[in-house]
Amino acid sequence: MGYAFSRADIAYLASPAGAAALAGAGDFALTPASLLKDLERIRRDHGDHAPALVETVRLRRRAAAKLEGAGEWLFTDDALQQATPSPVARHRARRLAGRTVHDVTCSIGAELTALADVCPGVIGSDLDDIRLAMAAHNIAARRNVLLVKADALVPCSTAEVVIADPARRADGRRTHDPAKLQPPLPDLLAAYTGRDLAVKCAPGLDFDKLGWEGEIEVVSLDGAVREACLWSPGLAEPGVTRRATVLSSTGAPWTLTDADPDDIPERGPGEWIIDPDGAVVRAGLVRHYAAKHGLWQLDPRIAYLTGDRVPEGVRGFRVLDRMEFREKPLRAELHRRDCGPLEILARGVDIDPDALRARLKPRGSQPHTLVVTRIGRAATVFLCATP
Known part of the structure; x- marks a missing residue:
């Protein structure tokens, strides 16, 4: 829940004296290990203002990764x-x-x-x-x-x-x-x-049950889905009801809508497996993304895509082998390949990647990635090179 700020706290923190006290409190580490000792020292200098000072400094540090120019801002924990x-x-x-x-x-x-x-x-x-x-x-x-x-x-x-x-x-x-x-x-x-x-x-809302007549936009930032936004018909682009917008701190943004083509071939697995951005998946635009980049689906009901090339700027997994998902032969194959660090991606199958990794016991030196999914009714695992 965080510290419960009062109006008096805000008046103090926004004052010149409060600003100076915040600057001083910012010199303390305020880590879990040092917090009690740091709070005691700040309380010695600033009395009852110490909890508000400490909370504000800690929140500003967290805010730096989320809000630009918020180094002088005031927050509550929930609001941040x-x-x-x-x-x-x-x-x-x-x-x-x-x-x-x-x-x-x-x-x-x-x-x-x-x-x-x-x-x-x-x-x-x-x-x-x-x-x-x-x-x-x-x-x-x-x-x-x-x-x-x-x-x-x-x-x-x-x-x-x-x-x-x-x-x-x-x-x-x-x-x-x-x-x-x-x-x-x-x-x-x-x-x-x-x-x-x-x-x-x-973004976890069931959009199909909303009955929304405008546009639903799902936005990701640096690979993490951040939100969905409902745009009323007057603010929506004509003919668009779903949109995925992908933002990046280092690259140009791009967007995809359900007005884009979605015709893709039905083919077997290609050389690469691509896991589309979460905004594309949540917006229901996997086929549209595939059509744009010359890809196709491993299975019509699964969001993993495959193809013979990887779209620019996207992380792809080069397929080394394909196996029926059975743990004993999979463990033996990983051992044969000297598998060490092991990333496990799963979709359409009921497995816990961490528990599976523990059972497979990879102890080698070569990093690999497993993509575990369902093709038709069969659970299938793709052994891939880790990009």
């Missing part, structure tokens, strides 16, 4: 966990450039900063006084952003676009039930019927 990574927020803001936007679940303001760069007017609202006070500090330099306290389920602005990010926890646990989000997704959609709306969702 839910905050949109900066590259993802910028991507969404680009789709809304030039419009007025109301973020009805603005929290500590991570989304607002990206919107403020490209939108003429931005409103942020929330019911949490602490998060609103933190947002006011975090976006103090943004003159085109207005903050208000308001219920996300009660429309209170005439902004051209409404965006929302319902909290994904219920009773302290992460939930994939739309009705248990906060605010509940069905209630949120009903509150803004007829409005241009963009709603962040967990």
